[in-house]
Amino acid sequence: MKTLGVIANCDKPESHETLLALARLCRNLDLSLVACDETARHLPDARTVRPSALRKHIDALLVLGGDGTLLRAVHILGESEVPIVGVNLGALGFLTNVAVENMERALTHLKQGEFTISERTTLACTARRAKKTLGKYRALNDSVIGWVRAARIITVDATIGNDHIASYRCDGVVVSTPTGSTGHSLSAGGPIVHPGSKVLLLNVICPHALSTRPLILPDDAKLTLKITVAARPLILSVDGQEKTILRQGDELLIQRHSTNARFIRLPDYSYFGVLRHKLQWRGSNV
Numbered sequence: 001m002k003t004l005g006v007i008a009n010c011d012k013p014e015s016h017e018t019l020l021a022l023a024r025l026c027r028n029l030d031l032s033l034v035a036c037d038e039t040a041r042h043l044p045d046a047r048t049v050r051p052s053a054l055r056k057h058i059d060a061l062l063v064l065g066g067d068g069t070l071l072r073a074v075h076i077l078g079e080s081e082v083p084i085v086g087v088n089l090g091a092l093g094f095l096t097n098v099a100v101e102n103m104e105r106a107l108t109h110l111k112q113g114e115f116t117i118s119e120r121t122t123l124a125c126t127a128r129r130a131k132k133t134l135g136k137y138r139a140l141n142d143s144v145i146g147w148v149r150a151a152r153i154i155t156v157d158a159t160i161g162n163d164h165i166a167s168y169r170c171d172g173v174v175v176s177t178p179t180g181s182t183g184h185s186l187s188a189g190g191p192i193v194h195p196g197s198k199v200l201l202l203n204v205i206c207p208h209a210l211s212t213r214p215l216i217l218p219d220d221a222k223l224t225l226k227i228t229v230a231a232r233p234l235i236l237s238v239d240g241q242e243k244t245i246l247r248q249g250d251e252l253l254i255q256r257h258s259t260n261a262r263f264i265r266l267p268d269y270s271y272f273g274v275l276r277h278k279l280q281w282r283g284s285n286v
Helices: 015-029 037-041 051-057 067-077 100-112 271-279
Strands: 003-008 032-035 060-065 084-088 116-120 123-129 132-139 142-147 154-160 163-170 172-176 199-205 215-218 223-229 234-238 241-246 251-256 261-265
Touching: 003 015, 003 037, 003 051, 003 067, 015 032, 015 060, 015 100, 032 037, 051 067, 060 067, 067 084, 067 241, 084 100, 123 142, 123 234, 123 241, 132 142, 132 234, 132 241, 142 251, 154 172, 163 172, 163 199, 172 223
Parallel strands: 003 032, 003 060, 060 084, 084 261
Antiparallel strands: 116 261, 123 132, 123 251, 142 172, 142 234, 154 163, 154 223, 172 199, 199 215, 223 251, 234 241
């Protein structure tokens, strides 16, 4: 690694001092920095480029913030194979798992090539109205159908190919990757799925049937969600970003995307260590 891109959440109070410290560390390690937008204005010595060009000029991307900042960074990189490492400036952070106090050690590992790459499944999502495509999106965490305003019951038909799964009466539906299982789906009562699993997760928000439970599907499934009953417009949220308005009769087609997101894993990284710490599991040794 010689050139690092940097994307930071500059609204975090500690971001300015952290970026200054990052600049000093990278000068000492002979690492070049590239940034865009607000981050570039707070990062001394960084080369400034447009967000769309960032992927072309870097060996890896360093993200300073929380999981929301990292998800934004994934969308900026698009289908690029540039790997990402996250420094946590937030309170939770399942994805940004390097603590600020360990940033120097992390940069040294990057400089010396002491890391592995974790390939993460992404979702290809297509929203359709009749024969018209409303939009195509790529998600690292999840795609969520939910309400713009006050919730009312909707009905969503879920099918895989020609195989009908169920008609869900609910407040919304979440389809997540294993990476996204600790996000919106977990809040809706879904299971935690190891990010190396080759599956997709279908979860229902506030289902109006006690028998409704989350479903684990093979990641080669081609899932169709059709909104058959909706009194008001719905929102399609992809990785926490509002993408388009959905209405009764619209469909959302979801399947595994042909490209993965790539995360850098440093030598001391432990997925279950992150879970123990972030979820404060009792009875653990940490």
